[in-house]
Amino acid sequence: MSAGIDPISTEVIRNAFNAIAEDMSSVLGRSAFSPVIYESHDYGVALFNERVETLGQAPGHPFFIGGLDSGVKAVVEKYGLSSLSEGDVFTVNDSYITGGHLNDVDVVSVLTWGGSVVGFAAIRAHWLDVGMAEPGFPVNTTEIFQEGVRWGPTKIFSGGEWVSDVLEILLLNSRAPRTLMGDLNAQVAAARMGERRYRDLIDRFGLDVVRGCTQRIFEATEKKYRDFIASIPDGIYEAEGYADDDFVTKDPIRVKVTVTVRGDEMVIDTTGSAKQCKGNVNCGFPNTVSAARLALAFLFPSGEPEVNHGSFLPLKVVAEPGSVFAANAPAACMHPHPGMLMLDLVIKALAPVLPENVAAGLPGDSWNVFVMGQRPETGAFFVSGEALDGGWGACAKGDGESALIHSAAGDFRNVPVETLEGRFPIRVKSFRLGRDSGGPGRFRGGLNVIKEYEVETDCRLTLHFDRALTPSWGLFGGGDGSRPKVTLYPADGSPPRELLKIEQLPLSKGDRFVCETGGGGGYGNPRERDPERVKLDVLDGYVSQEAARKVYGVGA
């Protein structure tokens, strides 16, 4: 049917933007070489118009929500829109531009129609190795130069041809050049799919109709977000907490959040937070923007909010340059985890005025466990890497879910015991939910996980555990979730040792260690919890009889 700028074309185009982004991510997923991309979904995909406004997106992780614009803007700023032409593709990984660690590499392709630039396709994906000092995920770097090769906006395709000099530098500097090439090819293939489909859409509707409808889509989405913000009482809302340390200095890292709501606008300001750290927990500013945007999406009163350029127009994000949330070169940015605590604190700050939307404290760290060494039979090198789950915060609707991946990741699956034992010289002695680990409340926080390991050969252990200083808090009278903790039991009978962050600690065959992650925060006064639920929790072993009596006031 003939199409104008009407509600029908608008809806068909709106669906098309999201479908194009989804299909781009499907192309990436089925052609990437790295499991971290196609299994752990460590990627983000977005489609932009020529003004670098987000048309549609498909983040593999929620943290990549609306977070790809910064790389595209950097490309446009450096090269100028008028010098871009069909077949040009750029890449950038500089942490201060993208917000991620250097392994997060953006590929940006130029979309043209009738000879002029009409948009961009951007694909961020986690590359296995970009030449950092040590393979894996070190916790001990102190400047970005140790974290790999760093590049600003760089042309890798010119008019449809590889810029081979650049490609060679990338390949020469990686421990895994084949995988790098495979992942880069997958990103380019996904971008090409975006180009083709966006062009088809313009062919079908005409550029004016696509632009007109895009404007309507942005306006409608912006209005929804503005209406939501306007429904929050005007005011200044604050919260603060401490990330444990940066491993290198052992100093607590202050995180301060001030949320100002005025009319239909919101400002999320991290001023007052710690200066940038010596260790590698610093955030490039775009990472802070992503955390703020994700907090707003989490609070939006629908589980599936629309995300496009209009979504975040009413939101302003502020961080002091040189702080942990807008680090300057050469700050190390391998584990920008204070961003997760910041996100969580935004939710906490708004709890008094959005009691139905918020949740109590969330799993705010990835609780990484890396075991590496050589196989006793073959001498071959192995690395086992895991991110452990934790308890989610309770909310006005009910209990928090137990054993879920942290807030920044979504469809990220844990490693099955059978897979771990089948693949590595590691035995899991037990894997359970922690009784009484969920913050008590009218609605209980989700339970943490407790995983007990025994190593079957001499090897090394790297850990990144945070949020022990600021465990997942309760809200409205609810209690805190349990603190994360790792205990090492040496096989030689020497006394147990408590750990949180550690780099390549030597372990001996037979050493055991027990990892406990954080439990979720409780919501509301535990004495108001339905006694039937308490009794079921006791029967299920989720709450002890003692806690039932003392905390909930419910006898067995």
Place this chain on the structure above:
Amino acid sequence: MNESHSCRVAIDIGGTFTDLVLYREGKGQRLAKVPSTPPDYSRGVLDALSRVLDDFRDMGILIHGTTAQLNAFLERKGVKTALLTTRGFGDVYAMGRGSRDRMYDLHYRNPEPLVPRRRIFEIDERMDAKGRALLPIDREQVREVIPRLREEGVASVAICFLHSYVNPLHERLAASILEEAAPDLFVSPSHRVCREWREFERTSTSVLNAYVSPILDRYLKSLREELRERGYRKKVYLMQSNGGLIDAEMASPRGVLTLMSGPVGGSVGSLALSAQIGEGNLICADMGGTSFDVSLVVRGKAAATSERKLGGLPVLAPMVDIHTIGAGGGSVAFHDAGSLRVGPRSAGAVPGPACYDRGGSEPTVTDANLVLGRIDPEGFLGGRMRLSRERAEAAIDRLAGELGLSREGTAEGMVSVVNAQMANAIRSVTVAKGIDPRAFALVAFGGAGPMHAAFIASELGIERVLVPRAAGAFSAWGMLTTDLRHDLSQTFVVPLEDLPRSHLERTFGELEKELENLLASEGVAPGDMRFVRSLDMRYRGQEYFIHVPLPGAVSDPTLLRRLFDEQYEKTYGHKNLAEEVETVNARVEASGRLGGNELRAEELVAEDLDAEGRGSRTGRAIFDGKLRETLFLSRKRLPPAEVLAGPAIVEEPSATTVVPPGYGVQVDSFGNLRIERREAFR
């Protein structure tokens, strides 16, 4: 020819209707459609049978697909179930894999587990990853569980111990203790339903099996008894999720294998159609009242999967791959911030679309088609149900007012939006598999599919649309041609270069022996059995694998490697020759022909006894905003071979086919409608 099989009956039990197809050698087929009768679906089956048969003893074979277990699961109406696990791992079932699939949902919850933690019992025992017993099973602990099961009123017990996929000894011992001491309990050890690693998925599968199998058993017992009373003593076969049949007597201990018995019907029909018309690549689109299901036939085989989530819970079982979105005739349209949105909410059967005049007042896709004149209010369901044009118009007028559009513009807009959604769904299914939809034909069925198919095809650049005969009973029709089929798999993780060839051969041999016994017990002669081996393989370090069919008894690592590389490239468009490869699962797919009386799809073309419907007439319908003179005619009246130009509406009792302007329609020699652009017919 085997006289006893001369009359075959297939029955597809859906949520709303039970469809029957009867085929009598040389005499053609008959159809029947009756309302389904939950919770006792067997009444609907008997009702349908009585409509086409005077004497049940005339039947040679009865085949059917049922949603009894699927519904029991989705509505959480299975039996009270308990679970036995390895000590230290009793929380695995509640923990799951820790992922959140609704990524911005701050209040995310996992689906409710079928067994609460208080009915999960940990037992002292432990195997390692190589299947060596680190700790023998404590049998006394298993016995001690029984009185507690009694107290709780448990009817069914699943057992899933760590690494039982390598060595099921402890599961076997626990199962036999329970079976001896409590013969009334249904016992489901994981190794009887799947032998693949990943403890959460395997636990979920065996729990689901324990939860629904007793329901299936009850249903099949009652059906068989009723049939026996009416003189039918021959075999009853059940559709499995893998698209093959199983003898009903063997189906009930493994209810999880027939969970998709109903939904799989459309794909089975498409497979039969593919064989009939000699077209290997089909996109199968089933649009009903509430949902739109897409499946694929690629190179003559139904695209399958060995794992999927049902109701949010993982199931490891071979299944035809079906992708579903919420778009159907009942999808409700609404105004949202300047956009006209459609679905995924549906008005369902009650109250249904506004035009059903059953109290629904929201505008649905069916109302839009009625307002556009593409449905004749007098001709719906062969004239058995009269639709209210006034109600449809009133519902759409309200929406048109909010949008500032005309009634017709709104109606055509609704159809465009839902067509684009369905096209997007098909596109993502094909993109995910690396397939170009333009190389496929679109098969449309279900009540609403043929009404939208030409428009969807046009969006995707697909040239040809096929609407099979009896599109409403298409699933049952396909079942008539299906073979018995059983799949077994065994996790077998070994780096390809260290592959112990004799061990691999032994594993395959054991699987085949077991399958041979299964088929033999279903009465299949050795000459009618076929076995196909395959290996799941992957690059080391990956979690997911690809499925590599093997040409016979291959165990040479170099050849296996080549087959893997070829398949990997076909699936992902690249390969990585320097990366190490390992095996994951050995699989065997066994099929057995039914009693040596092969019924080929090509033969299924005789006259059917469909109702006539209304005669041909000229009416008016809206296309591209214009009111066009449109031919309405009964499908039975379509002259064979002649090309009829659109706009035209082809009516039959179970479906309506829309042929838009610029398209033509032709009946092929098997009675299928073929719709293409008019130029294609010249």
